Amino acid sequence: MQTVNPTTGEPIETYSEHDDETVENHVQRAADRFESWRDRPITERQALVASIADVLRENEEEYATLMTREMGKPIEQARAEIEKCAWVCEFYAERAAEFLQDERVGVHPQARTKVSYDPLGPLMAVMPWNYPFWQVLRVAAPTLAAGNTMILSHAPNVTGCAKAVEQVLADAGFPDGVFTTLLIDTETIHDVVADDRVAAATLTGSVGAGRAVAETAGRHLKPTVLELGGSDPFVVLDDAQLDRACEVAAQARVNNNGQACVASKRFIVVDDVYEEFRDGFVREMESLTVGDPTDEATDVGPISRADLLDTLETQVRETIDAGATVLTGGETLDRPGYFFEPTVLEDVPDGSPAACDELFGPVASLFRVEDEAEAIELANDSDYGLGASVWTQDLDRGERIAEAFEAGCTFVNEIVQSHPRLPFGGIKNSGYGRELAANGIREFTNEKTVWVSPSDGLDE
Template sequence: MAIATINPATGTTVRTFPELTEAEVEQKIGVAHERWRTYRLTGFDERAECMRAAADLVEKEVDHAAQLMSTEMGKTLASAHGEALKCAHGMRYYADHAAEFLADEVLADPSQVGAERALGRYQPLGVVLAAMPWNFPMWQVMRFAAPALMAGNVGLLKHASNVPQCALYLEDVLRRGGFAEGCFQALLISSGKVEAILRDPRVVAATLTGSEPAGRSVAAICGDEVKHTVLELGGSDPFVVMPSADLDRAVATAVDARVQNNGQSCIAAKRFIVHTDIYDAFTEQFVARMRELTVGDPFDPATDVGPLATEQGRADVEELVDDAIAAGATVLCGGRRPDGAGWFYPPTIIADITRDMRIFAEEVFGPVASLYRAADIEEALEIANATTFGLGSNAWTNDKTEKERFMADLYAGQVFINGKTTSYPELPFGGVKRSGYGRELSTHGIREFCNLKTIWMG
């Protein structure tokens, strides 16, 4: 894929960028490695001052940042504004809490290990490569960059090839915030150059958010090199609705959860599993609300759903929907691309899905909802867990016993009861099964790229 800004609402190429040569990549790795030698010795206060200054810039420039995101990957302008402000919040969160999260851990009774003093100390690992996706082109990056930089690491960013201006903006805003040259660099490269970077001894760890095949590749290379990785590889999140739920709230949230970011979110609800007693009522409202959504120009305030980010992405969605239709699934709304320019796809609901359909097992990265009927909580849980993914999950119920069952038995990295799965700096984020491993955000996210060094003093 060319490194270029291609407006997904029109399909036109706005700007192209040359790929870095091998020599240029080598030079940037060298700069990062040399910078880490001194940056790791800086204090939390100095790092926090730079991070807060960068957050101030993001807030001041929110309109510009939002326009970049909407132009490059098609999210609505309102959504892009929210993403930029979320970045600033995450930056301040780690500026405020890094020293606390990485404080020495002192043993209550060092005499148990024959010491006068024993402690665990968190220290940065070094140069970390981040391979990031286009769907949240600033937030995905910053939720790595903010904790990594506050911990004393330095970062190299291999961003998706269709959001180069977002990548360069993030590098620039951190530099203008006060981070020294080499602390955070965007590498405008194709995926073919990633392996050499991962195998470079100066690069000590990697994090990737993206597809399962990409995760497998990075994990295999880093496993061969014995380097630490954090992987977030997508999901097919269940959204379970039981009879005791507030049906109106559940339906409204279901619509938002499915079409957020034009349906292109790893933690978007994708499989809607509804108890048979309320299935018809839920379906009637769900279909009506999805039909009401406005698909169009992401810069138009009236637009609810913009285009898919890439032409191939729309083709992938169409392929899954067409396969289900051919195998006997029922389309309750949507299901056909509109005429005209751009990579638009309508909000769609598919019912009567069987397990031999690809849509049952594969993640649909677009505004397509799969609808299932469950006879009871046992069947609802069985359907919910019948996936190779395990990132997020949602359950709607006001029954205390059912809440406990869902918290205990939904097999996922996150369970949201009576609410939409989302990410917060304050909460750990990550998955199980083929959704990946490791955690981002919260205390756990900043510690992922630290060496917990045991110190014993006699």
């Protein structure tokens, strides 16, 4: 496994994959540790989760620099990611016991009935590279607080981040075996998911990877949570505040160099304001500074890997060949590293990659529709269903449209985002299950019904 700096294309470090014996030892250690970790008072588990936040903040610049070096995230956004990780840890450190407390249910005057939430066991987590700390810790904080242990298989191009996260938890005081990182290939990932000692699996990544892990877990009757791709619509209505909508639209498309599952990708604009929005949006995209992500002035850094840049370039070229018009950008940059220009495409044909697929990079697709009804229809005409947003000054109208969107997360006058206090996840090819909030911590627990009746039975 080799990490490469996407800003320069130069190798950073090479890591050896774990051999079969090491994998076996790590899985057994996670299973053994679960037996004691599950019985540790939840207040102690919460305190350790809170300590993660302290370690993250103490070393914020180190971790942010590592992220930027391995996957090209602008340094300011990398710092923000570390802060968000600290926030989610603090959230579960405060609320885990509340979310997992027994729920009393009235069934009969003489019976004591409740629902309890018990941990399941070791969780296999397969995580992507685009938010290398957040993707891991948004799962780890609730999973570990609930009393499960966790085995991580991270994307190879952020192996340094994977090892850093493992060290963060060690420095926070977690016992050996509660959180384990495995450096393994795809075949071994499936072997671990299938292992009888592993209780459940979660994956954030592509649709293909999600289907494969879900199939393996399904054969062994193990619960899964999948957070897959997105092609989020950004709907602009005739009464939107256009200056703000244009500015936010550019941010929504290029945040994290355009490599975010919840990034707005399809910009659907009603006819009355289409041209004004189009012109303003193009100006905003053209104003962005592309360059070295370690430079504080950089808005857009590189695509994270050479093969991902090749895929993006192919998708854009096929869309143009199918009849789309390039309003700005459309090309790779002639410089070291894996850079692609901020791009806006117009007249995007049905069935082309920019209309149907997830483009992971700073490429926006513009669609002109006649009215609100057509906007909703086009927004929902996608195999994905992660997030969606609508922009309007009529809040009742916006809420009605948000409820009509076929997506797991819908927003009015806000960028689609994950928030520790709210459940996060999608439908259709964007996956299933929920992360964050109370929903996320309960996903990998046994919701157990407990019924206690008097020894002489219940009165009729």
